[in-house]
Amino acid sequence: MKNKRSLLAIPYVGWMALFVVAPIVMVVIYAFTTADFSVTGENFTRMGTFTVIFTRSFKLAIIATLVCLLIGYPLSYAMAREGKGFQRVAMLLIMLPMWVNFLLRTYSMMSIMENNGLINQFFAAIGLFDLINGIFGTDIQYFKMIGTQGAVVVGMVYNYLPFMVLPIYSTLIKMDNTLLEAARDLGADSAAVFRKVILPLSLPGILSGVTMVFVPSVSTFAISRLLGGGIQMLLGDLIEQQFLGGAYNPHLGSAIALVMMVIVVACMWVMNRFGEGEEQAVML
Amino acid sequence: MKKKTNLGNRLLIGIVFFFLYAPILLLIFFSFNDANSSVIWQGFSLRWYTKLFQNQLIIQSVYNTLLVSALATIIATIVGTFSAIGLYSMRRKFRNPLMTVNSIPMMNADIVTGVAMCLFFVAVLGGWNYLAVNYRFTVNLFGAVYRITFPQLSLGFGTLLIAHITFNIPYVILSVSPKLRQMDKNLVDAAQDLGCTWVQAFFKVILPEIMPGIVSGPLIPFTISVDDFVISYFTAGSATSTLAMQIYSMTKKGVTPEINAVSTILFVVVLVLLIIVNVREIRAEKAAAKRVY
Numbered sequence: 060m061k062n063k064r065s066l067l068a069i070p071y072v073g074w075m076a077l078f079v080v081a082p083i084v085m086v087v088i089y090a091f092t093t094a095d096f097s098v099t100g101e102n103f104t105r106m107g108t109f110t111v112i113f114t115r116s117f118k119l120a121i122i123a124t125l126v127c128l129l130i131g132y133p134l135s136y137a138m139a140r141e142g143k144g145f146q147r148v149a150m151l152l153i154m155l156p157m158w159v160n161f162l163l164r165t166y167s168m169m170s171i172m173e174n175n176g177l178i179n180q181f182f183a184a185i186g187l188f189d190l191i192n193g194i195f196g197t198d199i200q201y202f203k204m205i206g207t208q209g210a211v212v213v214g215m216v217y218n219y220l221p222f223m224v225l226p227i228y229s230t231l232i233k234m235d236n237t238l239l240e241a242a243r244d245l246g247a248d249s250a251a252v253f254r255k256v257i258l259p260l261s262l263p264g265i266l267s268g269v270t271m272v273f274v275p276s277v278s279t280f281a282i283s284r285l286l287g288g289g290i291q292m293l294l295g296d297l298i299e300q301q302f303l304g305g306a307y308n309p310h311l312g313s314a315i316a317l318v319m320m321v322i323v324v325a326c327m328w329v330m331n332r333f334g335e336g337e338e339q340a341v342m343l
Numbered sequence: 344m345k346k347k348t349n350l351g352n353r354l355l356i357g358i359v360f361f362f363l364y365a366p367i368l369l370l371i372f373f374s375f376n377d378a379n380s381s382v383i384w385q386g387f388s389l390r391w392y393t394k395l396f397q398n399q400l401i402i403q404s405v406y407n408t409l410l411v412s413a414l415a416t417i418i419a420t421i422v423g424t425f426s427a428i429g430l431y432s433m434r435r436k437f438r439n440p441l442m443t444v445n446s447i448p449m450m451n452a453d454i455v456t457g458v459a460m461c462l463f464f465v466a467v468l469g470g471w472n473y474l475a476v477n478y479r480f481t482v483n484l485f486g487a488v489y490r491i492t493f494p495q496l497s498l499g500f501g502t503l504l505i506a507h508i509t510f511n512i513p514y515v516i517l518s519v520s521p522k523l524r525q526m527d528k529n530l531v532d533a534a535q536d537l538g539c540t541w542v543q544a545f546f547k548v549i550l551p552e553i554m555p556g557i558v559s560g561p562l563i564p565f566t567i568s569v570d571d572f573v574i575s576y577f578t579a580g581s582a583t584s585t586l587a588m589q590i591y592s593m594t595k596k597g598v599t600p601e602i603n604a605v606s607t608i609l610f611v612v613v614l615v616l617l618i619i620v621n622v623r624e625i626r627a628e629k630a631a632a633k634r635v636y
Contacts, residue, residue, distance in 0.1 A: 063541060068429025068441070071422055071512065075444050078509040082459035083447070089462060134359050137352035147625075151617055152360055157570050158613040159367050159606050162590045166598055167366035170382060177369070177382075217362065270450070278452035281572065285594060295454050302458055302577065309462060316455045327450055 083320070089313035102314035109297060109315075116294040119208055120276035123215035124223075127272045128265065130216070131223030135264075138224075139231040146232075153221050161218050165285050168214055172204040172286070179204075206288030214282040215272075222271040230264030231257075270326045278319055294319065371610065374603035391600040392608075398601055404589040405605060411500070411575075411585065412568035415507035416561045422508070423515025424557055428549060430516065431523040448510040449517075456510065457577030464502045464578060471496055498580025506578040507571070511564035518563070522556035523549075 093099050106113070138149045156164065171177045179201040182188060188199050204210045234257065242252045280295030287293075294315060301312025374392075378385035395401060430438050448456055475493035482489045530552070534544040550557075572587035579588065590602055 064432035064545075065429050065434075065437075067425040068433065071426030071429065072441065074422070074509070074512070075441075078460065078463070078505060079444060079447055082456075082463035085462045085466065086455070086459045130359060133355055137355050140352060141356075147621060149356065151621065152363075154566070155610075155614065155617070156363055156367060157566050159370070159610050160572070160587050160590055161570060162572055162587055162594065163370060163598070163602060163606050164366050166590070166594055167370040171366060171369065173382070175382060217366070220359070220363065274450070274452050278454045280454065281591065295452075298454055298458060302461060312458060313462065316458050319452050319455050323450055323452060323455075327446070 086313045086316055086320070089310050090317040091314075092310060094308075094310060102311050103318075105311060106314065106318070112292050112294060112297055115208070115291065116277050119211055119215065119291075119293065120273055123212050123219070123276045124269055124273045126212065126216050127220050127223040128269065131220055131268060132227055132261075132265070135224050135228035135231055138228055139234075150228075153224055157221070162281055162285075165214055165218065165282055168217060169205060169285050172210055172213070174201045174203060174205070176204075178202070205286060206290055208287070208291055210286040210288075211283050211291050211293075214286040215276045215279065218282060219272040219275055222275070223268040226267040226271065227261060227264040230261045234260055266329070274323055274326065277322070367610070370603045371607045374600055374607045376600060379599060391604040395601045395604045400584075401586075401589060401601055401605055404584045404586045405609075407500070407503075407583060408569060408586040411504055411507055412565050414504055415511050415568050416565040419508050419511035419515050419564055420557065420561050423512045424519050424553070426512070427516045427519035427523060427553075428545075431520065445513045445516055449513050453571070453573035454577075457506075457574040460502075460506050460509070460574070461498075461577040464498055464505075468496050468498065468502075497582070498578065499583045500579075503575055503579040503583055503585070506574050507568050510571075510574060511568060514564045514567070515557075515561070519553055519556040522553040526552045 090102055091098055091100070093101065138146060141149065169176075173179070182202065183200075188201070191197065191199055238256055238260070239252055242256045247255065277293075278295045278298075279293060280299045283291050283293040283296055298312050298315050298319075300306045301308045301315070373380070373384075375387050375389065376384055377388035377390065430441060433441070471493070472495050475495055478493075480491040482491060526549070530548050531544050534548045535541060539547065570587070572585075572591060575585045576588055576591065579585065584592075586605070590598065593599070593602060
């Protein structure tokens with residue numbers, strides 16, 4: 060009877076083959092061909108001209124991931140130590156922003172960071188600019204934030220922080236309290252308990268959080284366009300331009316997309332090596 | 344984890360939540376602004392809400408978003424549940440590679456999924472349209488000659504729906520699978536030994552057992568569907584537009600507070616729904632706790 064039930068998966072297998080595997084095969088074909096479909100490696104050698112964009116993407120994504128980890132871990136830790144009711148509300152509040160479209164949230168972020176936005180208005184109100192101008196003899200009316208790499212990183216952290224918090228929090232909350240008690244009974248101080256018990260046990264959550272923040276950060280194009288003021292181009296912008304933008308060249312775009320896919324596979328491979336059997340953590 | 348609250352923890356949580364919510368509160372605040380600005384406050388007004396309901400573009404895009412998310416979630420939940428059962432009954436040798444394929448849409452960067460699907464849809468539709476133009480059939484029916492032409496297809500709601508279903512199914516499978524693994528394998532055999540057909544065994548044994556997974560499953564894919572911009576952007580074509588795409592095209596020309604208004608409405612609706620669900624869950628848990636003691 061067992062085999063009969065496995066037939067239920069057939070529509071799904073067909074669907075995934077058609078809409079997941081076939082499109083990826085097409086990306087691979089496009090990446091290795093020219094416009095008249097003759098085989099070439101040219102698309103990959105041409106990527107050399109975009110080194111600046113590659114380095115910028117990786118730099119900003121890595122910084123954003125680290126910032127998310129540095130904020131997200133203590134936050135998850137703090138949340139995991141609260142009572143049940145508090146935790147429930149906190150989880151709700153972490154998920155809720157996803158219901159306001161991320162473009163709109165980013166746009167709102169943009170209006171906060173604008174030259175005449177809330178942050179600069181606040182600094183002006185507390186007399187920060189007068190102070191600076193008084194000391195240095197300069198004439199600053201505002202801090203320019205839009206169009207800087209810092210603004211793009213802030214946007215990434217703002218958008219993807221929940222993806223770091225959820226997996227870490229879910230590993231922390233599942234942690235067996237008796238292990239911590241045992242460690243303390245055996246003479247470990249709090250620092251040692253954290254370093255030798257809590258941190259290793261939450262590693263799967265950290266790795267899954269890092270992947271879930273890094274992958275969208277390195278591939279975003281909307282955040283960099285809004286907060287980067289159009290001058291901080293990232294890999295996502297580059298791909299988008301090859302498909303829907305002015306520089307129409309799906310072959311080059313596919314090659315870049317393929318590189319991105321390889322990066323993701325590498326991330327998954329690393330994750331699978333460290334956190335075996337933790338597919339739950341990947342999800343939430 | 345040991346439960347211990349201290350001020351430092353609360354302060355940290357407060358600061359992060361302030362960071363997360365400041366932009367949202369600001370955009371809700373400025374949806375009630377009388378001026379067309381998200382910086383300068385000119386007094387309370389509901390005029391963006393009345394304007395919103397006259398703006399066909401936004402209403403249509405909200406309708407598209409909710410329709411595609413709801414349809415994709417329902418279809419993905421049904422297909423995903425059956426597939427999870429099928430995968431669970433499979434031998435490991437077949438199941439493991441399929442689970443890897445299953446995680447591709449979840450792990451891959453959105454833009455890669457979007458671009459891949461865009462290429463695929465354009466190629467398939469191109470092939471179809473070529474055939475549709477070059478091959479026409481004539482049918483002779485009761486003396487009258489009918490010419491059958493295939494319609495020309497382009498990127499639109501159909502491709503958008505397919506894309507959303509495709510990235511939703513993996514999440515459903517991931518939430519149903521653990522429930523299947525927890526289920527006692529002998530239950531199904533017992534049901535069949537007692538004379539159930541395997542269809543009856545499915546509806547009377549397997550389905551009730553995995554119901555919690557099926558019920559909690561759709562929330563995440565639906566949320567992701569509503570929030571999705573990148574994959575929709577590449578698969579919806581130019582004629583169909585979701586709310587996210589509408590917002591994106593507006594960010595180039597300047598967002599009007601009508602968008603703030605529609606987002607405020609959605610936000611409040613979801614907030615109320617989540618509060619209701621959670622209050623009910625808490626009540627159910629309390630009732631369950633009473634029964635135990």
